[in-house]
Amino acid sequence: MNSVLENIAVNTEETSYFQQVFTKQKEAAQNCTYINLDNRLVSLNKLEKILLNNQDAIAQAINKDFGNRAVQETLVSEIFGLLGGIKHSRKKLKQWMKPQKRHVGIAFFGAKNTVVAQAKGVIGVISPWNYPLFLALSPCISAIAAGNRCIVKMASNSQTLCHLLSKLIAEVFDDEVFAIIPGVSASEFTAQAWDHIVFTGSPEVGKKVMTSAAKHLTPVTLELGGKSPAIVADDFDIKEAAERILFAKYLNAGQTCVAPDYLFVPRSKVDQFVDLAKDIIKRRYPSIESKDFTSIIDDKAFNRLQTTLQDAVDKGAKAVNLCETGELNTQTRKIPPYIVINTSEDMLIMQDEIFGPLLPIKPYDDLDEVIGYINKNERPLALYIYSNKTQIQQEFINNTLSGGICINDSMLHVAQHDMPFGGIGNSGMGHYHGQEGFNEFSKLRPIFKQAKKSAGLALAPPYGEKFEKLTKAILKWKLY
Numbered sequence: 291m292n293s294v295l296e297n298i299a300v301n302t303e304e305t306s307y308f309q310q311v312f313t314k315q316k317e318a319a320q321n322c323t324y325i326n327l328d329n330r331l332v333s334l335n336k337l338e339k340i341l342l343n344n345q346d347a348i349a350q351a352i353n354k355d356f357g358n359r360a361v362q363e364t365l366v367s368e369i370f371g372l373l374g375g376i377k378h379s380r381k382k383l384k385q386w387m388k389p390q391k392r393h394v395g396i397a398f399f400g401a402k403n404t405v406v407a408q409a410k411g412v413i414g415v416i417s418p419w420n421y422p423l424f425l426a427l428s429p430c431i432s433a434i435a436a437g438n439r440c441i442v443k444m445a446s447n448s449q450t451l452c453h454l455l456s457k458l459i460a461e462v463f464d465d466e467v468f469a470i471i472p473g474v475s476a477s478e479f480t481a482q483a484w485d486h487i488v489f490t491g492s493p494e495v496g497k498k499v500m501t502s503a504a505k506h507l508t509p510v511t512l513e514l515g516g517k518s519p520a521i522v523a524d525d526f527d528i529k530e531a532a533e534r535i536l537f538a539k540y541l542n543a544g545q546t547c548v549a550p551d552y553l554f555v556p557r558s559k560v561d562q563f564v565d566l567a568k569d570i571i572k573r574r575y576p577s578i579e580s581k582d583f584t585s586i587i588d589d590k591a592f593n594r595l596q597t598t599l600q601d602a603v604d605k606g607a608k609a610v611n612l613c614e615t616g617e618l619n620t621q622t623r624k625i626p627p628y629i630v631i632n633t634s635e636d637m638l639i640m641q642d643e644i645f646g647p648l649l650p651i652k653p654y655d656d657l658d659e660v661i662g663y664i665n666k667n668e669r670p671l672a673l674y675i676y677s678n679k680t681q682i683q684q685e686f687i688n689n690t691l692s693g694g695i696c697i698n699d700s701m702l703h704v705a706q707h708d709m710p711f712g713g714i715g716n717s718g719m720g721h722y723h724g725q726e727g728f729n730e731f732s733k734l735r736p737i738f739k740q741a742k743k744s745a746g747l748a749l750a751p752p753y754g755e756k757f758e759k760l761t762k763a764i765l766k767w768k769l770y
Contacts, residue, residue: 308441308474311465312412312482315439318466319411319485325437327384333434334383336462337427338376341369344458348423351451355422357585357623359542367541368424371705375428378707378724379435386435386728392736396770400741407732409437410509411485416476416499418491419447419587420545420645426455426470429488429511432727434468438486442470443479447587477502484508486731490547491515492643493716511720511730514713515547515643518670520700521554521660521686523677528559531676532566536649538674538700540571540627543584544647545591548672548694548701551644552633554660557653564610564629564651571612571627578616578624586623586646595625595646598638602650607632607639657682661689668716669693674700693717 341348348369349361392403413433417426422444430440444452449472456470463469476495480487480502489499490513503510522531539550555563575583586592596618603609611617613626630650633640639650654660664673673692677683683697693713694703704711710726712718722730740746748760764770 308471308478311441311469311471314466315412315441315469316483319409319439323409323411325409327387330383330435330437331380333463333467334376334380334431337431337434337468338373340458340462341372341376344454345369347454348451351454352422352448354450355419355448356587358581359584360582363542363582363584364423368421371424372427372431374705375431375707375723379431379728382725383435383728386725389737396764398740399745400743401745402739404737404739406735406737407436407729408735410731410733411438413438413440413731414479414482414484414487415440415442416479416487416489416491417442417444417448418547419445420542420547422448422451423455425490425513429722429727430468432722432724433486433488433731436728436731438731439466440468443474443476444470444472482506486511488720488722489513496718509720511722512713512718513547513711514671514716514718515645516668516670516713516717517551517643518548518672518674518692519552519554519660519664520550520674521657521676522556522559522563523657523675523679523682524556524559525679525682526676526698528555528562529566532563532570534699535674535676536567536570536574536627539649540575540583540647541701543586543625544627544649545584545587545645546701547645548704549645550649550674550700551670552640552650552652554652554654557655560631560651560653564631567627567629568610568612568614572614575613575627576615578613578619578626579622583624586625589620589623591646592620592623592625595644595648598642598644598646599625599628599630599648601638602630602633605634605637607634607637607650657685661686664690669714671713671717672696672701672703691715 349364352364353359387407389404389406392405394401394403415426415429426442426444433440452470452472456472459468459470480499483506486509487503488511489496493514496512496514500510520535535550535553586595599609608631610629611626612629616626618625625647627647630639630648633650639648669691671693673690674696675683675686676698687695691714696703708724710721711723712721720730
C-alpha cells in the first residue's frame with residue numbers, strides 16, 4: 291500500500307501534457323462520435339476495479355492530504371457511493387441508450403419521431419478537496435456512461451490523491467478516453483473549448499467558470515453548496531433528530547457541501563438539544579485528537595473558521611464546545627464540534643457557508659417564520675425537515691425551493707443513485723447521478739422520419755377550397 295503512494299511520479303511537464311491529452315480527446319471525439327454499449331461497460335468495469343483494488347491506498351492518500359481523515363470515513367462517504375453509482379449505471383445503461391419514441395404531430399400519417407441520446411464529446415471536471423474522490427469521479431461515471439471522454443482537474447489540496455489516481459487510471463485507460471492530470475491551472479483548464487464542464491465549489495468561483503465557459507458557449511453543471519437549513523418540527527423526537535443531524539453535520543468535520551449549515555429548533559427545546567448533543571459527541575468523539583475526527587484541510591480554512599467563531603462570540607453569541615477534552619489545535623488543525631446559540635444576522639456564521647464543525651441554532655415559535663427566513667435567503671443546495679406529519683412535510687416541499695430535500699434525515703439524498711443531484715440558483719445548476727446524469731452529458735437528438743408519402747405536402751400552396759377542408763378536418767378531429 292505505501293509503495294503505491296511512494297512510487298507516484300510527478301510529471302514536470304503536466305501543462306503541456308494536458309494540452310496534448312485535450313487535443314487527443316477532441317480529435318478522438320470528432321473521429322468516433324459513438325462509443326457502443328460494450329465499450330462503455332468496459333470503461334465502467336475498469337473504474338470499478340481501480341476502486342476495489344486500491345481502497346487502502348486511496349484512503350491513505352486522502353488522509354495525507356487532510357492531515358487526518360479516518361479510512362472508514364473515506365470508505366463510507368466516497369468509495370461506497372462511487373461503487374453504487376457504477377453498479378446502477380451498468381444495470382440501467384442499455385435502457386438509457388435506447389431510442390425513445392415520441393408522438394407525431396399535425397397529421398403526419400406514417401411518420402415517426404424518435405429521440406436518441408448522443409455523447410456531447412469531451413467533458414472537463416473540476417473537483418474540490420472536501421470529497422476529492424467522489425466529486426472527481428462521480429460526474430465521470432455519468433459522462434462515461436453517456437459515451438463521453440473525460441479529463442479531471444483536482445484541487446491543489448488533493449495532490450497526493452490526484453497523483454495516485456492519475457497513475458492508476460493511466461495504467462488501465464487510454465488517455466484519449468479518460469485522464470486525471472495533476473498540476474494544471476484552473477485558468478488554463480477552463481479556457482479550453484470543452485463540450486461540457488462540471489465544477490463543484492463556491493458560487494464566486496462558479497461564476498468565473500461560467501464566464502470562461504461562455505466564451506465557447508460551453509454548457510456547464512455547477513454544484514455550489516450554500517447554507518442548507520435543517521428544521522426540527524415540534525412533533526419529531528428531539529433525541530432522534532439530534533442523533534441524525536449531528537452525524538451529518540460533523541462528518542468530515544463539517545466540510546461537506548450538503549451538511550446542515552444552521553438548525554431551527556422549537557424555542558422550548560433548544561437547551562434539551564444542546565444537552566443531548568453533548569452526550570452524543572462524547573460517545574462519538576471522546577477526543578478531537580481521535581483518528582475518527584477529521585482535520586480542517588489547511589491553515590487558511592482553520593483560520594477562517596476560528597475567525598468566524600470568534601466573530602460570533604464577540605457579537606453576543608454563546609459557543610458551546612461539545613467535546614469536553616479538546617480545544618482548537620493549530621498543530622493538528624482540529625476544531626471541536628461547536629453549537630452556537632444566540633446568533634444574529636450580522637455575524638459571519640449566519641452570512642457565509644460555514645464548511646466546518648460549527649452549528650448555529652435558531653430558535654423558532656412558528657413554522658411560517660422558518661419558511662419566511664429560508665425564502666428570503668439564497669436557495670440552498672439541500673433542505674432537511676424532521677417531522678412525521680405529512681402536512682408539515684408538504685408545507686416545506688410546496689413553499690420552499692432547494693436543490694434537494696431529505697425528510698427525517700440529512701445528506702442521504704446524495705447517495706440515491708436513481709435520483710438527480712444538483713442545486714438551484716446560488717447553489718448551482720444542472721444535475722448528475724443516474725439517468726439525469728446520463729441525460730446531462732448527452733445531446734438528446736430528435737429524429738423525424740417521414741413516411742413513404744409526405745402528408746405534409748397536402749398543406750402546401752396553392753391554398754384554396756381543398757386546403758380549407760383539410761385544416762377544418764385537422765381542427766375537428768384534433769389531428770395536430
